[in-house]
Amino acid sequence: MYIVIIGGGRIGRHIARDMSDKGHEVTVIERLAHRCEQLVVETDVLVIEGDACDVRYQEQAHVDRADVVVATTHDDDDNLVACQLAKIEFGVRRAISRVTTPKNVEIFEILGIEPVSSTRLISELLENEFSVGELIHLTSLKGGRVQLVELRIPPGPPPAEPRTLATLDLPAESIVVAVFRDNETVIPQGSTEIRPGDEIVALTTPELEARLTAVLLGRKR
Numbered sequence: 001m002y003i004v005i006i007g008g009g010r011i012g013r014h015i016a017r018d019m020s021d022k023g024h025e026v027t028v029i030e031r032l033a034h035r036c037e038q039l040v041v042e043t044d045v046l047v048i049e050g051d052a053c054d055v056r057y058q059e060q061a062h063v064d065r066a067d068v069v070v071a072t073t074h075d076d077d078d079n080l081v082a083c084q085l086a087k088i089e090f091g092v093r094r095a096i097s098r099v100t101t102p103k104n105v106e107i108f109e110i111l112g113i114e115p116v117s118s119t120r121l122i123s124e125l126l127e128n129e130f131s132v133g134e135l136i137h138l139t140s141l142k143g144g145r146v147q148l149v150e151l152r153i154p155p156g157p158p159p160a161e162p163r164t165l166a167t168l169d170l171p172a173e174s175i176v177v178a179v180f181r182d183n184e185t186v187i188p189q190g191s192t193e194i195r196p197g198d199e200i201v202a203l204t205t206p207e208l209e210a211r212l213t214a215v216l217l218g219r220k221r
Contacts, residue, residue, distance in 0.1 A: 001025070004065040004066045006082045007073035008035040015070060016045045027061045052082040055089055064090040071097040076104045077216035078138065083113045135213050138201070149209065151200040151216050158195060163218065174204035174212045 001024045005012050008030030016039065020026045021156050026045040029052040030036050036049045050057030052071070063069060071079035071085040076099055083095040099115040108115035138148040165176060165188055179186040180199040186192055193218060194200070204212050213219075 001067045002062075002063050003027075003063055004029065004058075004063050004069045004086070006071040006079065007098075008032070008039045008047065011075070012070075012072040013039060013042060015072065017043050026136055029057050029061055034064065053078055053085065055085060058082075058085060061091060066092050067091070068092070068094040068096060071095070073098070073099055076100050080104075080108065080111070080113070080120065083108075084111060087112065096184055106149065135209060141203075145205065149204060149212075151202065151213060153194060153196055153198045153200065153217065155197045159218075162176055163191050163194045164190065165194070168194070168215050170215055171204065171208040171211050174202055174208050176200055178204045181209050206207060 001019075003015075003019050003024055003026050005016050005026060005028045008016070008028045011032070011216040012028060016026050016028050019173055026043075027048065028039055028043075029048045029050060030039065031049065031051050033049060036047050038055045039045065039047045046061075048060050050055055050060070052058060052061075063086050066086070069083060069092050071082050073079055079097040079099070083097050086092040087095055094114070095112070096114045096116060097108055099108055102117050117212070136150045136152075137153050138150055141148065170176070176188045176192075178201040179188055179192060180197055180201070181195065181197070200216055202212060202216075
């Protein structure tokens with residue numbers, strides 16, 4: 001996958017290093033010279049010094065062949081313009097952007113840019129943790145049609161018979177994507193057990209949240 005990252009600050013550097021280490025091709029566009037120098041020292045990615053809101057620098061980055069553009073600067077206006085330029089001028093199908101001001105999230109969504117707002121995410125986590133109970137909403141995908149949720153299994157003694165994912169009657173449109181157990185991260189398979197104290201991360205639809213919760217907690221509905 002070819003990824004163009006706009007902004008070489010702390011977030012941009014972290015994403016660039018992580019994606020490069022995983023074997024992806026990465027280019028970073030950064031306007032500040034000292035950040036470009038830091039990127040060259042700390043990463044193996046291509047670094048372009050310039051303003052990503054200027055078509056010339058996106059041309060240099062070959063944004064036209066990018067699978068995704070990720071805008072990480074702290075300026076919502078710059079992120080919006082850069083993503084729009086990538087989508088309209090170069091036909092990039094997917095653009096993801098950091099959004100500093102939560103009220104701007106809707107604008108990005110309307111324009112087809114996937115917004116990531118840490119402020120809104122923290123607020124949602126707090127609100128949902130108190131209002132929903134065991135089920136915590138992490139984020140929404142596809143305009144709210146799919147939910148990434150976390151379910152905390154209450155601590156206690158293990159059940160007499162192991163509860164594996166293969167034996168659970170999970171909703172057809174729900175899937176468990178990770179199990180966090182103490183300091184261990186488990187990528188689940190059918191034989192993976194659900195144990196007291198586990199933190200389960202799953203994808204589901206809003207309509208199936210209650211059923212998914214009941215099944216994972218071993219409750220009857």
